[in-house]
Amino acid sequence: MKNSPIDKAAAATPDGVARRIRGLSDRTIAWIFVAPTIFLLLAVNIFPLIWTIRLSFTNFRVNRPNNDVEWVGLRNYQRILSDPDIWDTMQATAHFLIWTILLQVLIGFTLAYLINKKFKGNDMWTTIIVFPMMLSPAVVGNFWTFLYQPQIGLFNYVVAFFTGADPASFSMIGDVHLAPWAIVIADTWMWTPFVMLICLAGLRSIPDSIYEAAECDRASKWRQFWTITIPMALPFVMLAVLFRGIENFKMFDLVVQLTGGGPGNTTTLTSIDLKREAFEKWRTGYSSAYAVILFVTVFGLASIYVKALNKVKER
Amino acid sequence: MSFSVTEPSKRAKWFAGVLVVGYAIITLVPLLWIIATGFKSPTDSIAYPPVVVFEPTLEGYVNLFTERTRATSQMLETAGPPTTWYEEIARNRGTVISGPSRYGERFLNSVIIGFGSTALCMILGTAAAYAFSRFRVPLKDDLLFFILSTRMMPPIAVAIPIFLMFRNLGLNDTHLGMILLYTAVNLSLSVWLLKGFIDEIPVEYEEAALIDGYTRFQAFYKVVLPQAATGIASTAIFCLIFAWNEYAFAVLLTSGTAQTAPPFIPTIIGTSGKDWPAVAAGATIFLVPVMVFTILLRKHLLRGITFGAVRK
Numbered sequence: 001m002k003n004s005p006i007d008k009a010a011a012a013t014p015d016g017v018a019r020r021i022r023g024l025s026d027r028t029i030a031w032i033f034v035a036p037t038i039f040l041l042l043a044v045n046i047f048p049l050i051w052t053i054r055l056s057f058t059n060f061r062v063n064r065p066n067n068d069v070e071w072v073g074l075r076n077y078q079r080i081l082s083d084p085d086i087w088d089t090m091q092a093t094a095h096f097l098i099w100t101i102l103l104q105v106l107i108g109f110t111l112a113y114l115i116n117k118k119f120k121g122n123d124m125w126t127t128i129i130v131f132p133m134m135l136s137p138a139v140v141g142n143f144w145t146f147l148y149q150p151q152i153g154l155f156n157y158v159v160a161f162f163t164g165a166d167p168a169s170f171s172m173i174g175d176v177h178l179a180p181w182a183i184v185i186a187d188t189w190m191w192t193p194f195v196m197l198i199c200l201a202g203l204r205s206i207p208d209s210i211y212e213a214a215e216c217d218r219a220s221k222w223r224q225f226w227t228i229t230i231p232m233a234l235p236f237v238m239l240a241v242l243f244r245g246i247e248n249f250k251m252f253d254l255v256v257q258l259t260g261g262g263p264g265n266t267t268t269l270t271s272i273d274l275k276r277e278a279f280e281k282w283r284t285g286y287s288s289a290y291a292v293i294l295f296v297t298v299f300g301l302a303s304i305y306v307k308a309l310n311k312v313k314e315r
Numbered sequence: 316m317s318f319s320v321t322e323p324s325k326r327a328k329w330f331a332g333v334l335v336v337g338y339a340i341i342t343l344v345p346l347l348w349i350i351a352t353g354f355k356s357p358t359d360s361i362a363y364p365p366v367v368v369f370e371p372t373l374e375g376y377v378n379l380f381t382e383r384t385r386a387t388s389q390m391l392e393t394a395g396p397p398t399t400w401y402e403e404i405a406r407n408r409g410t411v412i413s414g415p416s417r418y419g420e421r422f423l424n425s426v427i428i429g430f431g432s433t434a435l436c437m438i439l440g441t442a443a444a445y446a447f448s449r450f451r452v453p454l455k456d457d458l459l460f461f462i463l464s465t466r467m468m469p470p471i472a473v474a475i476p477i478f479l480m481f482r483n484l485g486l487n488d489t490h491l492g493m494i495l496l497y498t499a500v501n502l503s504l505s506v507w508l509l510k511g512f513i514d515e516i517p518v519e520y521e522e523a524a525l526i527d528g529y530t531r532f533q534a535f536y537k538v539v540l541p542q543a544a545t546g547i548a549s550t551a552i553f554c555l556i557f558a559w560n561e562y563a564f565a566v567l568l569t570s571g572t573a574q575t576a577p578p579f580i581p582t583i584i585g586t587s588g589k590d591w592p593a594v595a596a597g598a599t600i601f602l603v604p605v606m607v608f609t610i611l612l613r614k615h616l617l618r619g620i621t622f623g624a625v626r627k
Binding site for chain 2: 026029030032033034036037038040041043044045047048049051052055062107111114115117118119120121122123125126127128129130131132133134135136137138139140142143144146147149151152154157167189192193194197198200201208211212215236239243246249250252253257270271274275278279284287288290291292294295298299302
């Protein structure tokens with residue numbers, strides 16, 4: 001207890017400040033202020049995490065509480081990592097991740113670049129563009145199924161209008177080849193503004209004086225873009241990619257409403273698969289191991305990525 | 316206007332403006348389509364080619380809020396003429412309203428859970444953020460990564476033990492359980508954001524107050540809180556929007572009493588096939604408040620969505 005961060009914090013508070021305080025000491029106040037938060041975070045964030053890890057070594061099933069819970073060691077992990085179906089869902093997730101991030105960065109950065117030209121009314125239009133990302137993904141996903149309906153759907157109508165194809169001839173969410181793209185399109189529509197906002201902050205952080213200096217050196221606009229704009233905005237773009245990567249790795253609500261993981265398993269992302277294992281097949285121990293594997297994967301990838309990000313920042 | 320080499324030319328501005336406005340209009344189409352579909356009749360909603368000009372009707376909204384049963388002509392005769400405008404809409408379809416639907420309840424649940432968790436989150440979060448801001452805490456740089464990492468777990472993964480825990484504590488499908496859960500999920504974000512806002516308030520104000528004889532508590536709620544009001548308000552809106560939009564926990568942990576609107580709206584079905592105007596009406600009522608909040612939030616948007624990593 002003596003070496004907790006709070007105690008250190010209280011000890012680090014300058015004497016001058018400490019002396020001026022009447023009644024309770026800073027240490028007590030710090031404890032009163034922080035304790036409820038720490039308690040709730042421990043109870044709802046940390047404790048479940050530890051419980052999940054514990055369950056992952058057992059064959060526990062929630063729907064059979066009377067069965068003996070056996071300690072099975074690493075068997076759950078072995079079975080998951082050697083299951084070809086899991087690798088299929090990983091592949092679906094990778095497809096979703098790569099394409100959404102690529103499209104969102106390209107469109108988002110372009111939009112930010114254009115908005116940074118400071119045309120009249122750019123603030124208002126930025127706010128309008130931002131709307132989709134603030135909405136409930138489940139409700140939006142559900143409505144996109146309507147837009148994707150063959151024949152009557154607006155999306156099919158627009159595609160048919162421009163390509164001349166029959167709007168009833170293709171189904172974005174019913175076709176094995178189109179469904180993975182249906183979720184990419186909906187996610188891109190929803191989250192491009194997020195990348196745009198971060199890129200915009202990056203572009204706005206570049207001081208005008210650098211461009212003025214480049215102009216004096218007679219660097220062309222093209223060269224200025226590649227040697228000033230891109231490198232200086234890069235940390236921001238990378239941050240946006242980090243956020244989108246984490247969010248889309250655990251993507252559930254939008255896609256489950258849009259395709260439900262189908263047709264077949266073509267859009268079964270890891271979270272959807274995990275939900276089936278845990279809450280439909282009730283394989284609690286097995287799905288806990290699955291959850292741990294996912295967490296370790298994201299955490300590992302994100303740690304490496306953050307290191308790279310910090311290197312880019314230091315440059 | 317002074318000449319500047321970095322000021323984009325008029326033509327560049329015009330070109331950029333046209334492209335951005337074009338994108339904004341395309342991106343708005345699905346949203347406008349939701350709102351428009353809510354006012355369409357079932358026939359118009361599934362017409363081919365899609366209709367843009369139509370006679371608006373409130374049928375979708377009536378269907379959203381009511382349960383209806385098909386009525387025989389005999390029933391209609393004995394029931395007498397419709398007394399309200401919504402009954403008249405139902406009668407025109409050959410049905411009578413048999414009672415309210417579940418949507419009202421679910422929407423109310425969203426309001427209770429959203430505002431409840433936001434209030435709790437703000438009370439706990441402001442106190443903790445103040446302590447973190449004013450009493451020096453080590454490991455500040457690692458804190459962002461820690462906050463990020465609590466959000467790296469897929470909600471489904473966390474839901475397994477929470478489901479078990481809630482079942483043992485009798486919190487499954489209760490308002491209190493959902494409020495506590497959303498508070499905890501939002502807490503790390505709100506503490507971090509609020510700490511940023513409180514950091515920006517000069518310590519001198521409080522020191523002056525302390526010298527004037529205020530206690531720490533008085534200095535906190537008479538000096539710091541008013542100064543941080545905008546920050547607290549925008550953090551609160553972020554927490555509210557999160558709790559409002561959340562789906563994964565809601566669909567797994569609630570089924571009846573405490574179910575919120577996001578898991579409910581997709582389950583709305585009509586008597587013959589999906590009742591899209593009713594779904595769209597439900598979505599509209601649910602989404603429009605968030606759009607209003609987005610406009611209120613626009614200055615602090617970036618800070619909130621990046622967990623305070625980017626400040627403008």
